[in-house]
Amino acid sequence: MSQLASIGIDFGSQRSVIAAALKGGVKILDNEGSHRETQNVIGFTLEERFIGEQGALQQKSNFKNSVAFFNRFLGLHGEPSFRAEETKWLTVPTSINDSGKTLFEVNYLGQKTTFTPEQLTGSMLNKLKHVIVHNDINVQASNVCISVPAYYTESERKALIDACKIADIPLERLLNETTAIAINYGLFRKADLDAEKPRHVAFVDFGHSKFSAFVGSFYKEKAQVVAQVNERNLGARDIDWFLFEKFATQFEQQSGGLNVRKNLKGKLRLLESIEKARKILSANSEAPINVEYLVEDEDFNTLIKREDFEQMIQPVLNQIQQQLEFLFNQVQNLKLQLHSVEIVGGATRIPAVQRLIEKIFKIEQVSRTLNASESISRGCAMMAAMKSPNFKVTEYKIEDCNYYPIRVGWLYGQQLSQQDQSQGLVLFDQNNAIPSIKSFALLKTEPIEISLFYDPVPEGSQAILQQIRIPPQNPKHQEHSTKIKILLNQNGLLQLEEIVLQEEFMEEVKVPIEKPKPAEPPKQAEQPKPAGDAQQQQPQAAEPQQPAPDAIQQEQPKPEEPQFEIKQKKKTIQTQINCETTSLNSMSKKDIDHLFQQECEMQNQDKLVHETHFKKNQLEAYIYAWRENVNNKYAQHVKPDLKAQILKDLDVQYEWLYGDGQKTTKREYSDRYDKLVQLCGPIVTIAEEFRQVPETIQQALQYTSNYEAFVTSQEQQYAHITHEERQIVANEVNAFKLWCNQILDALSKADKTVRFTTSVQQIQTKFNEFKDKCQPIVLKPKPEPPQEDKKVEEPQPQQQPQQNEANNNNKMETE
Known part of the structure; x- marks a missing residue:
């Protein structure tokens, strides 16, 4: 019988890692090849698709119809400057449709077919579902939390949610990678943390294609991200590309002009050998690079030393240094005392990167207490378990935060065609906690067009996030305002909470006049009576005398009629407004x-x-x-x-x-x-x-x-x-x-x-x-033995006294 679990997916650019929170703890799931990581590659053939491990195995032979890094194009519109940086890693042609989305062109079932990034991401998520089922887990009865880079815009987040719907994934929420790392660190170290004094820890995540670094404040019962930096196009693959350019030139000189840059299969094979050599150099002083029949039966063999390797990748190290220095300046401005610096991500194993981190943060040695490849997936699994009713997880509050500032602007009347941002304000600033609700009020009753937008606009994203059109209002009172509440939900998406017409007015009301109460006369102390009188009056106390009716009327005063005064009281009424909302970037x-x-x-x-x-x-x-x-x-x-x-x-x-x-x-x-x-x-x-x-x-x-x-x-x-x-x-x-x-x-x-x-x-x-x-x-069975009849002896009365005396003689003296 399939078991219930809370699933966490680290959905990276190159590979995915799946963790499951079970009753016995958190477990990393193996795929059908018994690997803990699944490659994000999809290959198309004349008959079928090869996804994950199978797609990666056939990528070099089926490179013309194999797509990788497709999730790097999720939610991107138009042609941003870094699109050329992304397409150089692809081996299939791409185009842009009328809506600005990237299309991948492949030959599938004998026909030329195009796929959007959402379709390919949905297919990959479907493959991950099969991996979960392969581990005897009921996916539909479980809940899933998927990680996203903190720099993901609203359009990228919505595109990933749409891909989950295509794959029929029971998505619980999206979780920033920075927050997932913080959960994995803080939740399992509650015993070492203080309830009032925070522990400030820096984390450096240097993965295959992206870089992020942040500082978290950890308490015994909660944690929050206080500073962060992110770079979309900075990863280990950039190191591989510098080496590829050098060795491609070297091969061209050795082979008499053969160009491996134009040979896609040779390009993939050389990049694969460079990646292996880079990993070897993390623990060794030198590594060989051997590729047989690279281009036209020409072999390529060379040896690279760690000193030469570190010199070749200096431009990448300079970019990392720039990002880390920016984060360190934020730490100094916040006057934080760092406890340690943790490293996450496969590329942080490079010794030159570790030395750079130690130099900038002025520490003796980086901390390696987190699993570099599985930390994010474990954090996502624990967040899913916190949200699931099937598991009881230790209470630990984590504050996620927003990365891009979001402003709101509005226009009145007939000027709806011109966006006047000077009237706007910053609604959600950078590092604003999420989920969060912000409200603002507008005073005019004319038609209002409200726009929520990025300022500044992230590259590759559309500026406008959501538009709200409010019809004209007819308030009944002079003092009024239109109050708008906007929610930045747990997925980092904007959501209109409510719009109400709030009216305030003064109303005359009758208020009873409170009269001061008359002072009560002081009580006289009772004089003690003689004992004799008390004894004489005691029988009379049992029969009290009834007072005369006239005496009762004289003792009770006549009730006075209540008096009122007229006062002005401020009242507020709220009326819900039905408006037209346009949510962009969603399918x-x-x-x-x-x-x-x-x-x-x-x-x-x-x-x-x-x-x-x-x-x-x-x-x-x-x-x-x-x-x-x-x-x-x-x-x-x-x-x-x-x-x-x-x-x-x-x-x-x-x-x-x-x-x-x-x-x-x-x-x-x-x-x-x-x-x-x-x-x-x-x-x-x-x-x-x-x-x-x-x-x-x-x-x-x-x-x-x-x-x-x-x-x-x-x-x-x-x-x-x-x-x-x-x-x-x-x-x-x-x-x-x-x-x-x-x-x-x-x-x-x-x-x-x-x-x-x-x-x-x-x-x-x-x-x-x-x-x-x-x-x-x-x-x-054996027959039961015959029962013997017992003789009943008649009692002998004459012997009873003697027996009683004998019994009395046998009694123990207790006194």
Whole structure:
């Protein structure tokens, strides 16, 4: 039975890591290749798709139809300056559609097809779903938290959410990578943290294609990100590209002008060797780079030393230094005392990067207490577990924050065509905590157009995030305002909370006049009365005298009529306003449903191809197996004419399989396989009967030895069984043994090419009948021994006094 879990996915540019929060803790899930990381590569062929590990294995041979780094184009519009930086890593052509989205062009099922980044991301997420199911986890009953870089804009976040809908992922929320790292650090160190004094820790995440660094403040029960820097295009692949340019020039000089830059397959192979060498240099002083037949049968062999490597990557180190210095200046401005500097990301293993971090933060050594590759996925899994009702997780509050400032602007009346940002204000500043609600009020009643926008605008993103059109209002009172509440939700997306028309007015109300209460006369102290008087008055106290009616009327004053005064009281009323909202950068439900249907069709096509290959392999294996079986394993059970027919049919199927049967339907393979099974299956049945009949008889005869021992047994537990009953068991044992020996004798003389007359089921039935006759005698219970009648003695009264005296003499003295 599938188990429930909270899933965390570190959805990186090059690879994905999946963590599952289970009852026993957090576990990193292995894919079908037993790897803890799954490559984000999708390959398309004439028949099917290869996604993940399979796509990465075929990328070099199928480079013209293999797409990587597709999630780097999520939510991007137009042609930003870094688009050329991204496309140089691709091996497929791209284009831009009318809406400004990037399209990847591949040859799929024999036709030229284009896919959007959302489609490819949805396909990759579907593959990750299969990895989760492969680990015996019910995906649909679980909740999923996916990491995103902190620099992701609203359009990129919405694009990833749309991709989750295409893949039918039960998304709980998006989580910034910085926040996921902070959760993984703080939640498992609660015992070492203080409830009032924060621990400030810096984190440096240098991954395959992006860089981020931030400072977190950690308390015993909460944590928050106080400063951060991010660079979209700074990662280990930039180091590989510098080495690629150097070695491509070196190869061109050695080979007499062969250009590996224009050879896509050679480019991928050289980049792969450079990546391996970079990882080797993290622990060794030198590393070889060997690529056979790089271009036109020309090999490339070289050796790189760590000193030369660090000199070649100096431009990348300068960019890292610039980012770290900017973060360090923020730390100094905030006057924070750093406890340690943690490193995350595979590229932080480079010694030159570690020395640079130690130099800028002025520390002796970086801290390596976090897993460089799995920290983000573990943090996402714990956040999902906190949100899930299926798990009880230690309370730990984490404050996520916004990276880009968001402003709001508005226009009135007939000037809706001109955006006047001078009237706007900063609604959500950088590092604003999320989720967060901000409100503002507008005083005019004219039609209002409100725009929420980035300022400054991130490159590759549209400025306008959301537009709200408020119709004209007709307030009933002079003092009024339109109040707008905007929510920046947990996913970092803007959401209109409410818009109300708030009116304030003064209303005359009657207020009762409070009169001062008259002062109460002081109570006189009661004088003590003589004892004699008290005794005389005591009987009168039991019968009080009723006062006269006239006295009661005189004691009660007449009630006065209440008096009121008129006062002005301020009142507020709120009226909900229905407005028109335009949320940009989101796909419509119709488009998402269409892409979801397309993904289902492609999955069915992949499934059909896999099942067809399975049937083909099954037919091929059956042909080879029976060519061997008819001459060895089942040779004595096959008649000569049947053997000749089987070999002939096997040869016919073999020739068809490697001829016209190379590419055919699943049904064709299945039908031909069934025909061979129909021909050869009876032989297997005959052989199994000749094997199982003697085994079954031997097992039954071994069991009869127990009954033979019972017949001659002198044990006390069988002493109550008579000689006649024992003789019945002995006769049944002899009869069953005789029948078994006759079967074995007939079996030895039988024709082994036809089915034996006695089946295994008949032997088992005969054995059960034998047991039914013998077992009741063996298990016959012993008769109960006769009960003796006890004599009742009559009491002797004359002896009672003596017995009582004896009992009294035996009593223990307690005083």
